[in-house]
Amino acid sequence: MWRWLHPYAKSEATFALNQKLLPWFLIPGLLLTLVGVIWGLAYAPPDYQQGESYRIIFVHVPAAIWSMGFYVSMAIAGLIALVWQIRTAEQAVLAIAPVGAVLTFISLFTGAVWGQPMWGTWWVWDARLTSQLILLFLYLGVMALYVAFEDERAGGKAASILALVGVINIPIIHYSVYWWNTLHQQSTITKVITRFESPSIAPEMLWPLVVNIFAFMGLAAALIIMRLNNELLRREIHRPWAQKILNTGDKENSDAV
Amino acid sequence: MATATPETSVSSILLAATALSSIRGERTLFADLSMTVRAGEVWQIEGPNGAGKSSLLRILTGLLPAQAGTVHFQGESITQCRDEYHQSLLFIGHKSGVKPELTAIENLEFYAAVQGQPLVEPPYELLANVGLVGLEDIPAQGLSAGQQRRIALARLWLTQAPLWILDEPFTALDVAGIALLEARFAEHVGQGGAIILTSHQPVNAEKFPLQRIALRYQH
Amino acid sequence: MANAARIFIQIVKRDLRVASRQRSDLLNPLIFLLIVVSLFPLGVGPGPDILARIAPGVIWVSALLSAMLGLERMFRDDFRDGALEQMMLLPVSLEVSVLAKIAVHWVMTAVPILFIAPLLALLLNLPTTAWGVLWVTLLLGTPVISAAGAIGVALTVSLNKGGALLSLLLLPLLIPLLIFATAAVEAAVSGLSATGPLALMGAFLVITITLAPFAVKAGLRVSVN
Numbered sequence: 001m002w003r004w005l006h007p008y009a010k011s012e013a014t015f016a017l018n019q020k021l022l023p024w025f026l027i028p029g030l031l032l033t034l035v036g037v038i039w040g041l042a043y044a045p046p047d048y049q050q051g052e053s054y055r056i057i058f059v060h061v062p063a064a065i066w067s068m069g070f071y072v073s074m075a076i077a078g079l080i081a082l083v084w085q086i087r088t089a090e091q092a093v094l095a096i097a098p099v100g101a102v103l104t105f106i107s108l109f110t111g112a113v114w115g116q117p118m119w120g121t122w123w124v125w126d127a128r129l130t131s132q133l134i135l136l137f138l139y140l141g142v143m144a145l146y147v148a149f150e151d152e153r154a155g156g157k158a159a160s161i162l163a164l165v166g167v168i169n170i171p172i173i174h175y176s177v178y179w180w181n182t183l184h185q186q187s188t189i190t191k192v193i194t195r196f197e198s199p200s201i202a203p204e205m206l207w208p209l210v211v212n213i214f215a216f217m218g219l220a221a222a223l224i225i226m227r228l229n230n231e232l233l234r235r236e237i238h239r240p241w242a243q244k245i246l247n248t249g250d251k252e253n254s255d256a257v
Numbered sequence: 258m259a260t261a262t263p264e265t266s267v268s269s270i271l272l273a274a275t276a277l278s279s280i281r282g283e284r285t286l287f288a289d290l291s292m293t294v295r296a297g298e299v300w301q302i303e304g305p306n307g308a309g310k311s312s313l314l315r316i317l318t319g320l321l322p323a324q325a326g327t328v329h330f331q332g333e334s335i336t337q338c339r340d341e342y343h344q345s346l347l348f349i350g351h352k353s354g355v356k357p358e359l360t361a362i363e364n365l366e367f368y369a370a371v372q373g374q375p376l377v378e379p380p381y382e383l384l385a386n387v388g389l390v391g392l393e394d395i396p397a398q399g400l401s402a403g404q405q406r407r408i409a410l411a412r413l414w415l416t417q418a419p420l421w422i423l424d425e426p427f428t429a430l431d432v433a434g435i436a437l438l439e440a441r442f443a444e445h446v447g448q449g450g451a452i453i454l455t456s457h458q459p460v461n462a463e464k465f466p467l468q469r470i471a472l473r474y475q476h
Numbered sequence: 477m478a479n480a481a482r483i484f485i486q487i488v489k490r491d492l493r494v495a496s497r498q499r500s501d502l503l504n505p506l507i508f509l510l511i512v513v514s515l516f517p518l519g520v521g522p523g524p525d526i527l528a529r530i531a532p533g534v535i536w537v538s539a540l541l542s543a544m545l546g547l548e549r550m551f552r553d554d555f556r557d558g559a560l561e562q563m564m565l566l567p568v569s570l571e572v573s574v575l576a577k578i579a580v581h582w583v584m585t586a587v588p589i590l591f592i593a594p595l596l597a598l599l600l601n602l603p604t605t606a607w608g609v610l611w612v613t614l615l616l617g618t619p620v621i622s623a624a625g626a627i628g629v630a631l632t633v634s635l636n637k638g639g640a641l642l643s644l645l646l647l648p649l650l651i652p653l654l655i656f657a658t659a660a661v662e663a664a665v666s667g668l669s670a671t672g673p674l675a676l677m678g679a680f681l682v683i684t685i686t687l688a689p690f691a692v693k694a695g696l697r698v699s700v701n
Contacts, residue, residue, distance in 0.1 A: 082694060085322075137648035144644055148635050151281075157698045158631045162645060165627055165691050169649050172680065176652035183659055238283075320561055321701040340479075344567035352558025356490070358497040363490075370486045371566055373479065396497065 011232045012241045014088040018225045018232075025225060029218025036212035044208050056114045058209060062216035064107035064128075067135060068170075070100035070220065074142070075167035078160030088232065090156030093163055094146055095228035099220050101139035108132050127181035131174050138166045152235070269296040270331070271420050271451045272317065277326035279312050286312055287472055290326070296419070296449045299442060299465050301456060304472035310455040311351065313472065314424050317453060318348045330420075344372070347418040349426065353409035357398035361389055361408045364397060369415050380415065387411050388434065403429040413441055421445065423454040439464055480572045487563070487576035494553075495584045501549060506588050509542035513596050524601045531600035532661035535610065536654050538596075539589060540621065544643045547625040550581045551633045551696070560633075561700050570696065571689035578622050578688070586618030602665070609664035609674070613657040616677040620653050623688035630695030652680060 008014045040058035047054040074096040081089035111129050112122045123129070142159045149155030236242045271294050278288040286309030294300055302310045315321035317328055319335045319342065328335045330342040355364050362379045369376045384393055387407045397405050406429045413421065427435050435458070442452055443464035454460075460467060495502060516534050520526055554560035563573050593614055597607050628646040635641065660673035 134648050134651055137644075141645040141648060144641055145631060148632070148637060148641055154634070154698050154701070158695065161627075161691060161694050161698065162631060165649065168687065169652070172652045172683075173648075176655040176676075180655045180659065315701065318565060320564060322697075340567045340569070343565050346565065348562075348565055350558055350561060352556070352561065354558035354562035356494055356553075356559055357557060358494045359490070363493065367486060367490045368562070371483050373482065373567075 008088055009084075009086045011088055011236050011239075015229055015232050015241075015245075018229050022222060022225050022229075025218045026222035029215055029220075029222050032211050032215035032218060036208055036215045040208035040212060044205050045202070047205075050118065053114065053117045054205075056110050057205075058212045060107055060110035060114060061209060062213045063103045063110065064132060065213060066216050066220055067100055067104035067107055067132065069217075070096050070103065070224075071135065071138070071163075071170065072167060074100060075163045078163040081160045082157065082164070087153070087156075088228075090153070090160055091231045091235070092224075092228055093142070093160050094156060095224050095231060097139055097142050097146070097159070097163075099224050099227070101136060101143065103216075103220060104132055104136045104139060108136065125181070127178045130181070131177045134173055134177065135170070138170070142166070269449075270294070271296055272453075273329045273332075274317060275327050275329070277313070277316060277328070278324045279309055279316060279321075280324045281309070281312065288325075290470075292470055294420075294451050294453060296451055297446050297466075298468055299446055299452045299454070299460075300468045300470060301454055301460050302470050302472065303455075305474050308472040308474045310472060311424055314348075314422050314453065314455060315350070318346060318422055319343075320348075345418050346420050346422065347412060347416045348422045348424075349409050349412070350424045353405055355397050355405050355408045357405075358396055360394055360396055361400075361411070362393050364408055365411055365415060368412050372416060372418070374415070374417060376415070380411070383411055383414050386414075387437065403431070403434075406430065407434065410438065413438075413445070419450045421450065421452045421454075423452065425455055425457065427456055427458050427460075480568050483566055483568045484572055484576045487573055488580055491577065491580040492583070495580065501546070502584055502588070505542045505546040505585065506592065508545055509538050509589065510592065510596075512538040512541060513599055516600070527601040528603060528665070531597065531602040532606070532610065532658040532665070533654075534600060535593075535596050535602075536613070536617075536657050536661075539614065539618075540647065540650060540654065541643075542589075543585065543618075543621045543625065544639075544646065546585050547581075547621075547629055547642060547646075548633075548639065550577055550622075550626055550629045551699075552629070555633045555700070560696070564696065564700060570693045574626065574689045574692045574696075578619075578626050578685075578692075581626070582619050582622040586614070586622065589618065590614055602661075605667070606661050606664035609670045610661050612670075612674060613660050613677060616674065616681050617653050617657050620677075620681050620684045621650065623684045624649055627688055627691045627695060630692045630699060632699075633696075634699040653677070656680065 008017060036058065041055055044055070044058075046052050074093050077089045077092040077096065080086055081093060108129065111132070115124055115126075115129075116122050142162050145162055146155040146159040149158060233242050233245065237246075273291075273293045275291050277290045279286040290313070292300065302313055304310050312321060316323045319328070319339060330338060330345070333341075335342045354368075356367075359367075361384060365380060366376055379393070381390075381393065384390060387410065389404060389407055389411070392400060392404065397408060400408075410426060410430075426438060430438065439461055445452065446465045513534060516530065517527060520530065551560055554563065564570060566573060590611065593611050594607060597604075597610055602610065625642075625646060628642045631645065632642050656673045656677045660670040660677065663670040663673065
């Protein structure tokens with residue numbers, strides 16, 4: 001693991017790797033978004049029960065899935081940062097956090113918008129929404145802890161530790177919230193939403209959803225790579241390699257800057 | 258940058274630092290610094306404010322990780338033999354480590370006990386020697402900065418640790434206090450101990466041999 | 477091992493002594509807890525039914541909030557006077573010293589809460605059948621607050637803006653505790669068995685006490701340098 005990771009402890013090597021990876025996420029991400037959004041919004045059939053309003057799942061579900069997924073990847077980056085003392089991994093934690101927080105926020109917002117016609121209210125203490133809300137708090141905690149430090153390295157390490165503590169706690173939070181929800185008798189309407197994530201979802205709706213899930217991953221990953229590269233350049237702005245990239249105005253490199 | 262004195266004896270090496278570098282924020286404090294501390298030596302680290310003297314001391318204690326380089330205690334990396342190393346080390350930093358709610362004696366009792374050398378009886382004589390007579394029962398917060406500093410330094414008379422790392426030990430001491438401390442240093446190195454210290458004041462090198470290492474302010 | 481036990485005892489002894497000389501710091505969170513709990517009847521009305529209904533949640537939320545007030549003390553003073561860096565140079569694994577700090581914090585902050593718990597239950601008209609379970613939830617839950625709190629304090633001790641940030645970091649992590657504890661008390665109120673949620677609390681306690689010292693150690697290494 002160490003031998004494989006070691007070269008990427010250097011900002012320059014990570015930057016170069018990122019530049020190679022970026023198009024592989026960005027281009028499919030953009031294409032799939034285009035396909036998924038048009039397919040989902042224009043061509044997928046309306047739901048027999050919810051009519052057109054169900055179409056928000058094409059945003060809601062991918063955002064919810066990746067909000068959790070990126071928290072885990074953030075914690076993995078944190079683990080690498082702490083165990084192998086790799087600075088670029090700390091920066092990856094901080095590149096991921098705001099993107100994940102925005103995804104969480106999108107899933108909460110779309111959940112509320114969806115809930116309005118479904119439940120007749122913007123907010124219901126539904127297990128899914130509640131655990132997304134707590135996830136948002138966890139993301140905010142990581143970001144707030146980082147900015148509280150003047151020393152960026154110390155802040156990065158502290159944020160990595162918190163991300164790890166959070167990821168250990170997430171399954172417990174998740175379980176406890178679901179349990180809490182069944183304990184306090186809930187409206188049966190939540191079942192309607194659950195239906196979309198069960199295999200019984202109609203294939204005409206499932207396929208655009210799958211496309212959108214991958215589209216979200218591609219776009220979010222591309223954003224994270226761009227954020228990370230900006231940060232790498234900013235931290236080492238006086239180093240020759242960064243100067244070279246900034247000065248040449250190289251077309252390929254400047255995309256990310 | 259660093260000027261280490263060559264020496265011949267290998268057997269009595271207490272602490273060996275190899276190719277240390279430290280970066281705080283954007284600035285490199287020092288790079289590729291090596292030093293070898295043997296039994297019976299006193300090392301003074303010199304340099305202007307912000308040159309990294311305290312950082313170097315903290316790296317040597319293991320409190321602060323170095324950006325590069327290693328520190329070995331009696332041939333073993335201090336990250337590998339942390340407990341043994343800390344058993345043999347006495348560090349007094351900028352902050353004295355004296356609990357202000359406790360009296361001088363309570364503070365000293367704690368540090369003696371955790372080092373495994375509990376005090377048989379309260380060290381009245383020692384307190385008298387370091388000029389704290391009559392103040393034994395006052396919580397340290399009621400004492401002056403210099404007196405609190407003396408409580409911390411009194412640990413030097415109670416410890417059996419061979420290696421001392423002291424950050425500005427002479428600060429806030431009067432002439433008599435400095436003389437007392439220098440006498441204790443001479444006694445310690447005479448018994449085969451070693452001391453690494455920083456100091457703004459010139460250290461009187463009559464009583465013990467003094468090695469110097471100078472850090473420059475790097476821009 | 478003998479080394480570890482000796483140092484553990486010495487730290488506990490010293491910190492209890494220090495704490496006994498700053499009693500107001502200990503008393504204030506307790507008074508805060510009492511005040512917050514008595515604000516609820518004023519806010520929602522004194523009807524005994526509604527008070528009994530919200531009592532488990534109110535007591536636990538107030539206990540969490542008051543714990544946030546006193547947590548910072550765990551490492552803050554030691555950080556300022558240098559005792560923390562001396563603690564990191566003791567000839568023992570840092571986890572041992574950390575456990576000693578957590579133990580002292582628990583004794584000084586949670587034990588008083590265990591004493592006034594019946595008073596809180598009385599103020600909120602909690603049925604007496606549930607008092608025992610409330611007490612057990614506090615007994616099992618407060619060490620979790622101390623241990624998880626130590627992580628938050630270790631991460632923020634070098635910053636000058638502890639308070640609000642500390643709550644932001646910790647409260648989301650302590651949500652399972654709140655859920656399990658209130659569920660247990662509510663079960664007891666409605667005459668059901670509370671062993672399920674209490675067992676979950678026990679498990680959460682074991683996990684926290686086992687893992688927290690490692691996270692605290694990592695946090696202290698970041699804060700003290």
